[in-house]
Amino acid sequence: MATHLIVVEHSAGKLVKATLAAVAAAQKVGGDIYAVVLGQGVAGVAAEIAPYVKKVQVGEHEGLKDRLAQPWAKVIADAATGAGITHVWGAATGAGKDLLPRVAARLNAGMASDISAVVDDRTFKRPMWAGNITGTVEITTAKKVVSVRPTEFTPPAPGAAGEIGSIDVDPGVSKMSWVKFDAVVSDRPALSDARVVVSGGRGLKGPEGFKTIIEPLADALGAAIGASRAVCDAGWVPNDWQVGQTGKVVAPELYIAVGISGAIQHVAGMKGSKCIVAINKEPEAPIFQIADYGLVADLFKVVPELTAAIKASRG
Amino acid sequence: MKFLVTVKRVTDYEAKIKLKADKSGIVTDGVNMIMNPFDEIGVEEALRQKEKHGGEVVVVTLGTTDAVAQLRSALAMGADRAILVRSDAALDSFAVAQVLAKVVEKEKPDVVLMGKQAIDDDSNQASQILAELLGWGQATFANTINIDGRTATVVREADGGLETVSTTLPAVISTDLRLNEPRYASLPGIMKAKKKPLEEVDIATLGVDLAPKVKLIGFEEPAAKKAGQKVADVATLLEKLKTEAKVL
Numbered sequence: 001m002a003t004h005l006i007v008v009e010h011s012a013g014k015l016v017k018a019t020l021a022a023v024a025a026a027q028k029v030g031g032d033i034y035a036v037v038l039g040q041g042v043a044g045v046a047a048e049i050a051p052y053v054k055k056v057q058v059g060e061h062e063g064l065k066d067r068l069a070q071p072w073a074k075v076i077a078d079a080a081t082g083a084g085i086t087h088v089w090g091a092a093t094g095a096g097k098d099l100l101p102r103v104a105a106r107l108n109a110g111m112a113s114d115i116s117a118v119v120d121d122r123t124f125k126r127p128m129w130a131g132n133i134t135g136t137v138e139i140t141t142a143k144k145v146v147s148v149r150p151t152e153f154t155p156p157a158p159g160a161a162g163e164i165g166s167i168d169v170d171p172g173v174s175k176m177s178w179v180k181f182d183a184v185v186s187d188r189p190a191l192s193d194a195r196v197v198v199s200g201g202r203g204l205k206g207p208e209g210f211k212t213i214i215e216p217l218a219d220a221l222g223a224a225i226g227a228s229r230a231v232c233d234a235g236w237v238p239n240d241w242q243v244g245q246t247g248k249v250v251a252p253e254l255y256i257a258v259g260i261s262g263a264i265q266h267v268a269g270m271k272g273s274k275c276i277v278a279i280n281k282e283p284e285a286p287i288f289q290i291a292d293y294g295l296v297a298d299l300f301k302v303v304p305e306l307t308a309a310i311k312a313s314r315g
Numbered sequence: 316m317k318f319l320v321t322v323k324r325v326t327d328y329e330a331k332i333k334l335k336a337d338k339s340g341i342v343t344d345g346v347n348m349i350m351n352p353f354d355e356i357g358v359e360e361a362l363r364q365k366e367k368h369g370g371e372v373v374v375v376t377l378g379t380t381d382a383v384a385q386l387r388s389a390l391a392m393g394a395d396r397a398i399l400v401r402s403d404a405a406l407d408s409f410a411v412a413q414v415l416a417k418v419v420e421k422e423k424p425d426v427v428l429m430g431k432q433a434i435d436d437d438s439n440q441a442s443q444i445l446a447e448l449l450g451w452g453q454a455t456f457a458n459t460i461n462i463d464g465r466t467a468t469v470v471r472e473a474d475g476g477l478e479t480v481s482t483t484l485p486a487v488i489s490t491d492l493r494l495n496e497p498r499y500a501s502l503p504g505i506m507k508a509k510k511k512p513l514e515e516v517d518i519a520t521l522g523v524d525l526a527p528k529v530k531l532i533g534f535e536e537p538a539a540k541k542a543g544q545k546v547a548d549v550a551t552l553l554e555k556l557k558t559e560a561k562v563l
């Protein structure tokens with residue numbers, strides 16, 4: 001019988017929703033599900049995750065205040081040793097990608113990264129080659145570590161709140177220290193869980209294009225803003241906005257790609273969107289091959305029209 | 316300051332990746348092979364850090380003798396010497412990290428620079444596993460690296476912004492896209508690379524248990540997305556989004 005430990009991610013005192021995808025994946029295997037919450041002053045996070053698991057183990061410690069891979073991996077591995085834990089799960093977010101392989105190393109366990117499906121307790125599917133290929137991987141070790149692609153698993157419904165208890169933690173000796181975090185400040189919804197995403201590419205010609213073309217459309221739709229790698233590299237927008245194989249994976253109900261050619265590396269991060277709209281002046285642009293609706297036009301002309309029409313229809 | 320940079324031979328990011336008819340793997344015949352782009356960023360960073368701090372840049376790969384081409388590319392960029400750990404079998408990330416730990420034991424670098432992911436298997440595991448096996452600090456997804464004495468301060472591309480962490484050296488650092496723009500090898504660089512030392516080590520001599528912890532047991536192509544439609548104008552688009560797709 002499998003017993004699961006969910007590594008709970010949190011940010012600014014709130015549960016990061018992607019964690020629930022990890023719960024959903026663990027539920028597919030079946031068995032008891034526990035959660036571990038680390039940090040300082042994380043009682044609120046523990047209460048948020050409790051309705052999804054049997055038991056929440058809270059490890060509060062000065063040495064865990066900031067999420068650093070070395071001390072966190074030690075404490076998580078300690079929590080996963082004994083107690084019959086067979087699987088350690090987390091979300092394949094930036095934080096999860098940083099932390100979970102280190103947990104696997106400490107447990108001498110095999111790890112499946114960024115899975116898109118659960119086949120059975122040891123077998124998982126995952127995108128490879130920028131999503132061109134779906135690989136099936138089998139973890140052969142007794143303990144298994146799995147990171148879960150948040151867009152591929154629907155968060156479960158909450159149930160009766162699980163018990164919350166605290167655990168003794170020893171962060172050990174760490175070579176790392178945390179310095180600071182420069183957040184991208186925005187009033188818009190977070191890219192990872194927005195219902196609508198408007199993304200811009202090199203076709204916008206410069207940062208001004210994002211200001212005058214993309215932002216008004218995103219505002220009219222209450223959408224998050226994404227971008228291609230090219231424009232992040234160029235410094236037009238924050239790096240955190242990059243959608244794709246090596247950036248964020250998103251799957252909103254509506255994804256509008258503006259002035260983006262549709263390179264496979266970009267498509268890898270958004271092809272799971274329910275409805276894809278592409279606006280590009282080049283009729284042969286690859287983005288049209290995966291778009292549900294394509295508009296061949298000059299974005300500088302049609303996007304402001306679209307923004308105005310949406311505003312008008314919403315009064 | 317000694318830098319060990321890992322280099323992986325991967326399929327070109329521009330190549331069209333297709334499954335073999337028997338689904339045993341991907342078609343590699345006629346597919347161009349390159350140095351993993353994140354590793355190229357690692358080589359570039361090591362060269363720049365060496366320009367500042369002095370020292371040596373050693374590049375290492377695990378693979379067949381074909382991977383010598385990628386080692387030579389790194390040498391042509393300016394790396395000082397190369398190590399090929401020869402392995403004909405495909406290895407999982409854990410085995411790769413264990414082998415690298417052996418190389419580290421021998422080479423004693425101050426910094427190991429690795430790509431955050433290889434663009435073929437997209438696993439994003441090896442650098443973190445290596446750091447743990449060594450008991451070193453790690454700084455993944457590096458955007459900026461500042462080395463001062465025995466401390467590396469690294470700005471990381473994190474969820475929601477840029478995070479700065481520091482770690483004492485030795486440490487493992489993985490590269491992200493914005494760390495630098497790799498140089499092209501110059502013609503004299505390419506000529507010199509041919510004469511730079513390239514050591515070959517048989518993986519079997521390293522005493523590492525290579526039994527896979529993760530086996531790749533199947534491949535499939537994801538279901539193709541059905542072709543959509545072109546719309547004539549903004550009014551039609553809006554109408555379809557409302558009544559057909561029902562997303563507005």
Ligand SMILES: Cc1cc2nc3c(=O)[nH]c(=O)nc-3n(C[C@H](O)[C@H](O)[C@H](O)COP(=O)(O)OP(=O)(O)OC[C@H]3O[C@@H](n4cnc5c(N)ncnc54)[C@H](O)[C@@H]3O)c2cc1C
Nearest residue numbers: 201202203228229230244245246259260261265266281299
């Ligand atoms: C290792 C690696 C990892 C990568 N990871 C990612 C990733 O995660 N995400 C990602 O996005 N990319 C990634 N890339 C880059 C990717 O290969 C492409 O280079 C990039 O996505 C292109 O960005 P773009 O579509 O904005 O630019 P371009 O390809 O230059 O496309 C611009 C488009 O704008 C259109 N256009 C121009 N003017 C107008 C106008 N006035 N009106 C309408 N349309 C117009 C053009 O027709 C064109 O199709 C990666 C590449 C590598 C090598």
